[in-house]
Amino acid sequence: MAAAMVLLPGENIPTERLPKPKKGKLTLGPGLQHTPPSTISATTAGSLQVDHRKAALWLEDAGGRYQPSVGDLVIAQIHHSSVETYSCALTPHTSFAILGQLAFEGVSKKTRPQLKAADIVYARVSKASKWEDVEIECFNSATGKAEGMGQLKGGMVFDVRPAFARRLMMGTDKEGVSKGGVVLLEEVGGKVKFEVAVGRNGKVWVDSGSVRETVMIGQLLRGADEGGWDVEGQRKAVKKALRDV
Amino acid sequence: MPHATRPSTNESAFVLSALRENLRLDSRALDQYRPISLKFSSDPDVYGQTDVRMGKTRVICNVSCEVITPYSDRKFDGVFNINCELSPLIGAGVEIGRPDQAELLLSRLLEKSIRRSNALDTESLCIIAGQKCFHVRADLHVLDHDGSILDACCLALVAALQHFRRPDYEVHGEQVTVFDVREREPVKLTLQHQPFCVTTSYYDAGTIMVQDATLLEEQCREGEIVVSMNRHGEVCQIAKYGGVPVDALSVLSVVKQSWEKVKMMDSVVREALSKDERERDKGGRMKAELSAENERVMERPVG
Numbered sequence: 001m002a003a004a005m006v007l008l009p010g011e012n013i014p015t016e017r018l019p020k021p022k023k024g025k026l027t028l029g030p031g032l033q034h035t036p037p038s039t040i041s042a043t044t045a046g047s048l049q050v051d052h053r054k055a056a057l058w059l060e061d062a063g064g065r066y067q068p069s070v071g072d073l074v075i076a077q078i079h080h081s082s083v084e085t086y087s088c089a090l091t092p093h094t095s096f097a098i099l100g101q102l103a104f105e106g107v108s109k110k111t112r113p114q115l116k117a118a119d120i121v122y123a124r125v126s127k128a129s130k131w132e133d134v135e136i137e138c139f140n141s142a143t144g145k146a147e148g149m150g151q152l153k154g155g156m157v158f159d160v161r162p163a164f165a166r167r168l169m170m171g172t173d174k175e176g177v178s179k180g181g182v183v184l185l186e187e188v189g190g191k192v193k194f195e196v197a198v199g200r201n202g203k204v205w206v207d208s209g210s211v212r213e214t215v216m217i218g219q220l221l222r223g224a225d226e227g228g229w230d231v232e233g234q235r236k237a238v239k240k241a242l243r244d245v
Numbered sequence: 246m247p248h249a250t251r252p253s254t255n256e257s258a259f260v261l262s263a264l265r266e267n268l269r270l271d272s273r274a275l276d277q278y279r280p281i282s283l284k285f286s287s288d289p290d291v292y293g294q295t296d297v298r299m300g301k302t303r304v305i306c307n308v309s310c311e312v313i314t315p316y317s318d319r320k321f322d323g324v325f326n327i328n329c330e331l332s333p334l335i336g337a338g339v340e341i342g343r344p345d346q347a348e349l350l351l352s353r354l355l356e357k358s359i360r361r362s363n364a365l366d367t368e369s370l371c372i373i374a375g376q377k378c379f380h381v382r383a384d385l386h387v388l389d390h391d392g393s394i395l396d397a398c399c400l401a402l403v404a405a406l407q408h409f410r411r412p413d414y415e416v417h418g419e420q421v422t423v424f425d426v427r428e429r430e431p432v433k434l435t436l437q438h439q440p441f442c443v444t445t446s447y448y449d450a451g452t453i454m455v456q457d458a459t460l461l462e463e464q465c466r467e468g469e470i471v472v473s474m475n476r477h478g479e480v481c482q483i484a485k486y487g488g489v490p491v492d493a494l495s496v497l498s499v500v501k502q503s504w505e506k507v508k509m510m511d512s513v514v515r516e517a518l519s520k521d522e523r524e525r526d527k528g529g530r531m532k533a534e535l536s537a538e539n540e541r542v543m544e545r546p547v548g
Contacts, residue, residue, distance in 0.1 A: 077253050079248070089248070089250070092248060092249075092250040092336070092337040092338070093337050116254075118251055118252070118253050118254045118257075119253065119254055120253045120254075120255055152255065153255070154255060154258075154259075155255055155259070156255060156256060156259040157253060157255055157256055205255070211259070211262055211263045211266055211268060212266070212268060214259070215263060215268055215270055215272070218270060219270075219271070219272065
């Protein structure tokens, strides 16, 4: 296994690193760009990850900047509302994302959602491009169901890095091992009841019954994100925190 | 476009309900400061540069001086300026050149605490009355903002002033010779006292008092009281600009609490200064060379 290769923006990937696809097609993930006929170059800085089985390449980026892409689940904060839309902030440094007032489950022109400035919603990115405003929606436009999206009430929002949020959302593979290497929430969930929503833009919403438990979960998230704990470290930290509560 | 972030309704409601249960998000006590780290420049020729961290808040201060002509209406005084500007480094929504109210208050409180309280004796900066004096300037840069930037700025400034050394000079009649640092050891500034600022944020009409608030706690607060005092308990100024009204007894108890914190900050600065002096003077060689004492040889008495 060759050492992980770190690429800077603009560098080309040497051909010996490219996996040999069975069907002759390579899948490019985030951070890579294809210039025909056969050059693949990096657009951001990160370490190159290769999956030979699926013939896929992408760049893992530990940076703090979130770039919206279609299909991402995000936690957006409403900044102001206009006639037909809400303007929401995904991150403090980018322009507002547009959320249509009718993009919710079960609303019509007569019954609109009652959202005010500074409320937060769990939404999915429906349109993301460099030249247009980002658009988000709070329901699945194909089925018309909310699927967990919509306004988040109560609880607390914690800031994490977007790369950590992505690891939190990776889920588990066939053997039940967490793919992202983050077992925090599952371990805590064994003893404490809470609801959680993870936004790919670096926000995690947690609502447990008690303030003390929510604060504890927030501290564990921050520790794992900034301290870079591995699975063992996370388990130890969770045990210690549960003892103190 | 970068815009100033306001916390969501969920966050502000949560912070308030946690404070009502005596809990803070990082498990500190309500009056507990984050660990303060104070570093000086590691270059042995550079004096008066400090780097202060309080949690994620980070401030650097640089003190420098030059020789100028004093103001005509203050012939016997030198000039001392404090320059503190916030930049977009610290977060979205801050622009250089367009100070918002928080930045104006920061500058004004630093002026009141340090300049108007005469912490630095400007008369000691005079070289020849009416003709030559030192102009000491302190430049503060906030690199990261997670609350309590006034407290951190004041600490960085006072530590830098105590660390800084100005060039030595000699006056013969009308002629002044200002020596370079390589010719003569530079001289410390004359500080009359060391003031520190303590910011107390309050919630629920003054029933909950919190010190060293993080950025999120600051954004949810109802008001703040800033007390500047030195370790002897002498108050330089008390400021409460707007905010929800608070009764007078609470203000008195805040001043008393602030005194404890000022003593803590003063001991942090003293410890860092003495540690820095020991490191710059490794082996005690400088002290031995500059000392005017002769070595006394112990001889056995005759007889």
